[in-house]
Amino acid sequence: MPRFAKFQLSSNWGLSSDIEIASHALLSDAIARGASIIFTPTITLKDPLSSDPIYAYARFKLLSASPTGLVVLTRPLGSSFEEIENLLNRTKGDVVKVLSLAARSLSDAHEILNRFENLCDAIEVDVNLTCLLSTRGVSYSIELVRELVATSGKPLVLKLNASSLNLLDLGKITADSGANALVVTPNIVYKIGKHFFRLHSSYISPAVLMGLTEKLAEVDVDVAIVVQSWKENLLEIIPLRVFDVSYLLSWMTFRGGSRVNETPLSWRPINTRLKVYARKGAKYCPYGLIKEEGIIEGCNYCGVCLELNDPGLVELATFVSL
Ligand code: SF4
Structure with missing residues (x-):
């Protein structure tokens, strides 16, 4: 069984922070089925859309479903501190719990850790979301991780987008940051105004993941890869796979059908x-x-x-x- 961020895992799969729905029922069922590591949805100090208490914003949008695949948008950074605290407190069993965060600044990251550090086993820093939040480059995120490694007693995990790996010196990044492990996701995050999106596509992900093997040989830390739940053949070659939002859909027995919706430029406000x-x-x-x-x-x-x-x-x- 794989090791990850100093932990010996009891299975080769878990749930990634690309599931932006903080459902204790989902996590506890996954643990009962053998998941050995779970990541919380990624949080930041303040939900970028939370300024008006009358409105809520959805975290999930189905763009298309067909017998050949799914395309879904989720909303990162939308979970509240209370939801994540509840999730970590209620999640029990033989499982490694990883808090996922993105931060505008080091002081924001410390404030998040003050609240959650005692509830989790390790900390994941989502580099791409941190770049979007801070409007600074990858080197700033690496600096932030290095500071957290120096001040936190928990193992640190870097999360990177697969499509950016060809532009980065992965070996140098992991060595400079001092991180203990790496998570690579094929799902892209982007931002329009204050609205953050994560695009999950079963048409893009396998192709992106195929090209990773050579690149990941540059690193000498443990690696987990975010995958989609129905690509079982491809998954056998991956030592530690952590599922994205497609696992949630399978768990709810959503069969897909045939639908196409427009891609939004912003999350629709819902009057509460x-x-x-x-x-x-x-x-x-x-x-x-x-x-x-x-x-x-x-x-x-x-x-x-x-x-x-x-x-x-x-x-x-x-x-x-x-
Ligand atoms: S009732 Fe619908 S909108 Fe409300 S929490 Fe459940 S799935 Fe989400």
Whole structure:
């Protein structure tokens, strides 16, 4: 079984921080099925879209589904501190827990660690999200990681996008940062205004991952690769695979069908005075909130049910008390 960031793992798979839905039910079921490492959704000190308390922003958008693949957008940095704290506190068992963060500055990173360091086994720094947040280059992120290595007692993990690897000297980056391990993801993050997106595509990912073998030979730290759950043949050659949001869809038994939606330039605001109303036959809530027809209480407006159910089964509605 693989080692990763100083830990001997009990299996060769886990869940990555590319799943931006903080569902304890998902994690605990994955651990029961044999996952040996779980990463939290990536957090930052303040959700870039959280300034107006009346509005919530979905974290999930289905762009296309067909028998040949899925394309999904998720919203990084959208989880609250309370959600991540709850997730880490409730996740038990023989599993390595990694807190994933991105930070504008070293003081932001320290503030996050002050809250979570005692709840996790290791810390992942998402380099590409840190570059977008700080509007500075990779060298700044590496400097930030080096400072965290010097001040934190936890193993540090660098997360990088696969498409940027050809532009980077990976051996130098890992040596300079002092990081203990590397996570490579094929899923691209980008930003439009204050809106952050992560693009998951089953059409792009296998091709991106195929070209990685030679590049990863440059590093002498442990490596995990973010993969999609249905590409089983390709996965056999990867020593440690951590699944992206496609695992969530498989777990919810979403079959895909055939759909195409427009790619948004921003996340649609949802007025939180509106309630999610589920009709008979509705499903696909990663938090297990949809059990029968009616108003959903305790909803965080992640948007999964609104995207995956057939039209009309789940709606946002206003309710007036008489
Ligand atoms: S009811 Fe829908 S929007 Fe609310 S948490 Fe569940 S899936 Fe997300």
